Each structure stands twice: as C-alpha cells, then as structure tokens.
Amino acid sequence: MIAAIVARQVSEYTGDMPRRFLALLLTLLAALLGVAPCPAQRGGQISGSYDRARERYDTTIRRLPFRFHTEGRTVLARSHDARAMLQLISDYRKPPAYPEHTHYTVGSLLGQFFDNAMSVDPLIDLRKRFHKREHAWLVARTLPGQIRRDGPAQALRVARTDKEPFLRAAAIEAFRLAGEPGGLVMIDEVCDSLPKKPGARRALIVAMSSYLLANEDRLDEETTKSAIHAFIELLGPEHKLSVSEKRLMLRHLRKIFDDNSHNANPAYWLDVLDRGKTKKRTSSDTTTAALRFFGMEADGNRIIYVIDMSDSMCKKIDESIKPKAAFTGLRKKRKKNVLPDESDLPWFKIVTRFDLAREHLKISLQRLSKDRRFSIVWFGTKAGTLKSCPRMIRGTSGNIKKVIKELDSIRVGSPRPPDHPDGVLRGSTNLHGGLRLAFSLTQRKPIAEHAYTDSRANAQGCDMIFLLSDGAPSIDDFVVKDRDFGEGKVVVHNEYARATKRTPFLWYHGPYVVPVPVYRGERSAHGWIVEDVRRMNVFRGAQIHCVGIGEANMRLLEQIAAGAMGSTHRFGAK
Structure with a gap:
C-alpha cells in the first residue's frame, strides 16, 4: 500500500521525467521506506516476503557450494521485489563465484520473475553492458519484458541489424518467449541476410524454426505465410545449406503442416503452404536403413549417444522382459548386407542394464553411414567420452569396430555392499555433466566455456542426442567441500542415498540435482537441469530422444525430450 502511494506522489511531481530515472527513484524511495516498490501480486496477495528471502540469500551466498548460491537467488527472486532484482543484477555484473553458470542461472531468474514494466529499464542497462554473444541467454530471457512493455521495435532492430548473429538469434527467441507475433515481419530480411559461417x-x-512453429496457428494470416515462404526458400540449392540444417528445417516444417514428408525440395513445401495444413500421412519417406536406438529413429547427421554408466546400471534386468529365443540361444540368421536391428540382440549376453544398453548401442552403431559423425559420452560420478571417440568422428567401419571393441572391454565390478549392492561401474548419476560434455564436443577439442554460442561447436557439434539413464540425477560437476550447515539429509553415497552420521565437513553437489521449478506454471521434476538443457540447445536445435530403464526419472526425461522435439521410451514398460 505504501509503495503504491509513493508511486502516485512521485508521478505527480515528475511529469514527463524519463522512465528510467523514475524507476530508479522509486526504488530508492522504497528502500528508504523499507518496502518493495510495486511487488507482483497473485490472487490479491503479495507474493513472497523480501525480508525473509533476503535473510536466506545472505546466509547462502557466503557458503562455498554453488547449489546454495542458486537456492538463495531463487528464493530472493520469488519475492518479486525490486530490491531483489537489483541484487541479482549486481550478482550478474560481478559474480562472487562460478561466473559462467552464475550468468546463466541469474539470467533465467531475471527473465522469469522480473518481466513487469518497472523491471524493464534496469534490464536494458544490464544488456547494454554485456552486449556480447556469450550473454545471448540474458538477451533471450529478459528481452521479452521489453517487447511486452514497449512493443517489438527494439527487438526487431536487434534481430535485423545487430553485428553479432547469436544476439540476433536471441532476439528472435525473445519474440517466441514473449508470445509476440510482431517479429514475423522480419523473417524474410533475416533469411536474406544469413551469415556465411555455418555456426x-x-x-x-x-x-x-522455433519461432515459426510457435506461430503455426496463424497460418491463415498473410504475414505468417510470407515469413514461412521466405523460410522454405532457404532449402533451395543456391543457399548451400548443410544436410544437418535442412534436416532441422524439415523437422519443424513437418510439425507446422502436420506432414510426415522428408522431401527437401522447396517446391514441395511451397505447395503445402498454398494448400494449408494437411491431414497427417500414414507413411513417410524414411527407410529400413534409418539409424535407430531402442527403436527411436535419428533425425540428425551428427549423433551423440549419452549413456548412463552409474553403478545402478549393474542391476540385473528382469528375465520376464526377454523374448523366448533368449533362453534357447536361438537367433535368426541375418542376410548378407542387411543392417542389424533390435531382433538381432544377443539376449544370452544380456544380464545387466549396462549389457542391455551396450548391445543396443552396438546395433545402432552398425547402422551408421559414412557421411555421419558420432561420439559416445558416458556419465557416472564424472562424465567423459570413450577413448576411441573423443570427438565427433566419421561413421566408418574402422571407427565403429574400434568403438565396439572398447565397449566390449568394459567390465562390471562385483557388488560391494552396502554402498555398491549391485556392482561397480562408474559411480553416481551425473546426467547434467554428460549432456554438458555432449554439447561441447566438436571435430577437434571440446569447447571449454560458452559452447552454446561457439560457432565451431554449433557447426561441428551434435545435432541429435540419444540419452539413456536408469535413475534420477544424484551428482553434477559442481561438487565442493564445505562445513556441515546442519541442513538436509546426509548420505554416504548419492547413488543409493544410504543415510550416515553428520561430520564437521561434507561434500555438496551443485544445483543440477536438486528439484527447483523454474518456469511459472510448470511443475518441473528437476528445474535447473531442464532449464540448462534448453540453454545449451537454444541455438543448436538438436533433437533429443530419451530412453529410461528401471527407476529412471521419466518425468525428467520427458521434459528434456519435449523441449528438443524428441520422444521418450521406457524399456520394459507394458
């Protein structure tokens, strides 16, 4: 109430005073009065308590683990208080620790919780200060607020004329997140001015592609038709797009028009555009030679398999899910020059979950063609690649034989109760670390930082991921030792969560394990993992198919797949 009165009184004396100065003046006055200037309200109730949130933030920010920093900032952001926003902006400007991921997480929080009119100007200043491609996520997440308040003009200028292509792409993504169709008018200009560098x-x-798909319900409007027309024409040979780029475009066009065709001829899609949406076809242009993993087909040219090698993958699979031939050792004889498929699985070799993953992986690898590149990323307590494919390598028979030989050399260790009751492989479940490594791989060395805006990573990195896991994330790459703060449950091993006594110092994982919902209205199973995968993939557009085994967190896998136009498969589900 006091904040609202202050706002009215200031407006009487400021007249046409610049809005930015007014916003700062309101913030200062509110701070002096000890209240929040115009906090967000829901259902007539003020959302959150700044004082309690600030107390928690001050407590957590002094600790070493990044998970506490993220928790404190999230609690602060949920107060929707202008002072909270200013603190987050300060953290973005000068991160006290973990600078790269502080930028990512704070950018998400600012975009999610401070998208009202009063927050726009301080965020404009922040974007001006960090007008570099590695801060494109900040642009994508916070520019929607300005689009809603001021209209599309500024975002259109960035999308059309900014010298940095990744910031142009971020502005287009901001239009999508804002739900604003006003950006459709610039699609033809963007198509005409595409940079030559592939990434x-x-x-x-x-x-x-994402923005046009978000506006598929406007196909009857001329602006939308014109934008899609210009987009389709990019498929023409004169534009010299890569096979991977064309696959990406076709994936979105199929979704927009409910058409299953893989036809890359622009004339076909221009005809579909003239006719409007069609009834879904019962067949497609795919063949029996399509690359598959657990029955899911790959729609990419650069494939990465991200495979769970945590200790729980040592568990034996249920014998009831095996086909009858598995008990007799009988296998059908495959014809010469016919690619193997799931019917060729050597079930007599499959005892554990890892055996199952390995044999499916070997069959999928044998279906790779020479014109495709691939790599295999494993994750346990840490994440890594197989030594035989440390980067994106060609799918030649020689490379595939080396990789299969290395896969066959991996042995499951014997059980060591009580902390390793099923056996020993490679520790806990660092799912985030596995995906993070996957998005960093190129044809040469991995990209150490800001891979999501690295041109080489975007051009040479994966455009398709098969992710397999059998459990919930239990660790990430942000593990650090700090004193015991007396909070939460203490376990001796994250993978099986066996409780143990507290000690003066403990090891803490980062934020990509703890369930923290990020998006308003979305009850996320593991919010920060889902959010960071979206960030890693925002300019890559890789399709992600997910396979769940055993106690896999299917809700998490479904969220990851849904955000990447992928699908999920639960092995053994009836």
Missing part, C-alpha cells in the same frame, strides 16, 4: 547461420535458422 552463426545455424543459430539463426534454429531461432526462426
């Missing part, structure tokens, strides 16, 4: 070009194609 930068892909970022813009991904952003346009």
Whole structure:
C-alpha cells in the first residue's frame, strides 16, 4: 500500500521525467521506506516476503557450494521485489563465484520473475553492458519484458541489424518467449541476410524454426505465410545449406503442416503452404536403413549417444522382459548386407542394464553411414567420452569396430555392499555433466566455456542426442567441500542415498540435482537441469530422444525430450 502511494506522489511531481530515472527513484524511495516498490501480486496477495528471502540469500551466498548460491537467488527472486532484482543484477555484473553458470542461472531468474514494466529499464542497462554473444541467454530471457512493455521495435532492430548473429538469434527467441507475433515481419530480411559461417547461420535458422512453429496457428494470416515462404526458400540449392540444417528445417516444417514428408525440395513445401495444413500421412519417406536406438529413429547427421554408466546400471534386468529365443540361444540368421536391428540382440549376453544398453548401442552403431559423425559420452560420478571417440568422428567401419571393441572391454565390478549392492561401474548419476560434455564436443577439442554460442561447436557439434539413464540425477560437476550447515539429509553415497552420521565437513553437489521449478506454471521434476538443457540447445536445435530403464526419472526425461522435439521410451514398460 505504501509503495503504491509513493508511486502516485512521485508521478505527480515528475511529469514527463524519463522512465528510467523514475524507476530508479522509486526504488530508492522504497528502500528508504523499507518496502518493495510495486511487488507482483497473485490472487490479491503479495507474493513472497523480501525480508525473509533476503535473510536466506545472505546466509547462502557466503557458503562455498554453488547449489546454495542458486537456492538463495531463487528464493530472493520469488519475492518479486525490486530490491531483489537489483541484487541479482549486481550478482550478474560481478559474480562472487562460478561466473559462467552464475550468468546463466541469474539470467533465467531475471527473465522469469522480473518481466513487469518497472523491471524493464534496469534490464536494458544490464544488456547494454554485456552486449556480447556469450550473454545471448540474458538477451533471450529478459528481452521479452521489453517487447511486452514497449512493443517489438527494439527487438526487431536487434534481430535485423545487430553485428553479432547469436544476439540476433536471441532476439528472435525473445519474440517466441514473449508470445509476440510482431517479429514475423522480419523473417524474410533475416533469411536474406544469413551469415556465411555455418555456426552463426545455424543459430539463426534454429531461432526462426522455433519461432515459426510457435506461430503455426496463424497460418491463415498473410504475414505468417510470407515469413514461412521466405523460410522454405532457404532449402533451395543456391543457399548451400548443410544436410544437418535442412534436416532441422524439415523437422519443424513437418510439425507446422502436420506432414510426415522428408522431401527437401522447396517446391514441395511451397505447395503445402498454398494448400494449408494437411491431414497427417500414414507413411513417410524414411527407410529400413534409418539409424535407430531402442527403436527411436535419428533425425540428425551428427549423433551423440549419452549413456548412463552409474553403478545402478549393474542391476540385473528382469528375465520376464526377454523374448523366448533368449533362453534357447536361438537367433535368426541375418542376410548378407542387411543392417542389424533390435531382433538381432544377443539376449544370452544380456544380464545387466549396462549389457542391455551396450548391445543396443552396438546395433545402432552398425547402422551408421559414412557421411555421419558420432561420439559416445558416458556419465557416472564424472562424465567423459570413450577413448576411441573423443570427438565427433566419421561413421566408418574402422571407427565403429574400434568403438565396439572398447565397449566390449568394459567390465562390471562385483557388488560391494552396502554402498555398491549391485556392482561397480562408474559411480553416481551425473546426467547434467554428460549432456554438458555432449554439447561441447566438436571435430577437434571440446569447447571449454560458452559452447552454446561457439560457432565451431554449433557447426561441428551434435545435432541429435540419444540419452539413456536408469535413475534420477544424484551428482553434477559442481561438487565442493564445505562445513556441515546442519541442513538436509546426509548420505554416504548419492547413488543409493544410504543415510550416515553428520561430520564437521561434507561434500555438496551443485544445483543440477536438486528439484527447483523454474518456469511459472510448470511443475518441473528437476528445474535447473531442464532449464540448462534448453540453454545449451537454444541455438543448436538438436533433437533429443530419451530412453529410461528401471527407476529412471521419466518425468525428467520427458521434459528434456519435449523441449528438443524428441520422444521418450521406457524399456520394459507394458
């Protein structure tokens, strides 16, 4: 109430005073009065308590683990208080620790909780100060607020003329997040001015693809038709797009028009555009030679398999899910030059979950063609690649034989109760670390930082991921030792969560394990993991198919797949 009165009184004396100065003046006055200027309200109730949130933030920010920093900032952001926003902006400007991921997480919080009119100007200043491609996520997450308040003009300028292609792509993504169709008018200009560098070009194609799909219900409007027409024409040979870029575009066009065709001829899709949406076809242009993993087909040219090698993968699979031939050792004889499929699985070799993953993986690898590249990322307590494919390598028979040989050399260790009751493989479940490594791989060395806006990573990195896991994330790459703060449950081993006595010092994982919902209205199973996968993939547009085994967190896998136009498969589900 006091804040509202202050706002009215200031407006009487400021007249046409610049809005930015007014916003800062309101913040200062509110701080002096000890209240929040115009906090967000829901259902007539003020959302959150700044004082309690600030107390928790001050407590957690002094600790070493990044998970506490993220928790404190999330609690602060949920107060919707202008002072909370200013503190988050301060943290973005000068991160006290973990600078790269502080930028990512704070950018998400600012975009999610401070999208009202009063928050726009301080965020404009922040974006101006960090006008670099590695801060494109900040642009994508906070520019929607300005679009809603001021209209599309500024975002259109960035999308059309900014010298940095990744920031142009971020502006297009901001239009999508804002639900604003006003950006459709610039699609033809963006198509006409695509950069020649493949990585930068892909970022813009991904952003346009997602934005057009978000406006599929406007197909009867001329502006939308014109935008899609310009987009379809990019498939023409004169534009010299890569096979991967065309696959990406076709995936979105199929979704927009409910058409299963893989036809890359622009004339076909221009005809579909003229006719409007069609009834879904019962067949497609795919063949029996399609690359598959657990029955799910790959729609990419650069494939990465991200495979869970945590200790729980040592568990034996249920014998009831095996086909009858598995008990007799009988296998059908495969014809010469016919690619193997799931019917060729050597079930007599499959005892554990890892055996199951390995044999499916070997069959999928044998279906790779020479024109595709691939790698295999494993994750346990840490994440890594197989030594035989440390980067994106070609799918030649020689490379595939080396990889299969290494896969066959991996042995499951014997059980060591009580902490390793099923056996020993590679520790806990660092799902985030596995995906993080996957998005960093190129044809040469991995990209150490800001891979999501790295041109080489975007051009040479994966455009398709198969993710397999059998449990919930139990660790990440942000493990650090700190004193015991007397909070939460203490376990001796994250994978099986066996409780143990407290000690003066403990090891803490980061934020990509703890369930923290990020998006308003979305009850996320593991919010920060889902959010960070979206960030890693925002300019890559990789399709992600997920396979769950055993106690896999299917809700998490479904959220990851849904955000990447992928699908999920639960092995053994009836």
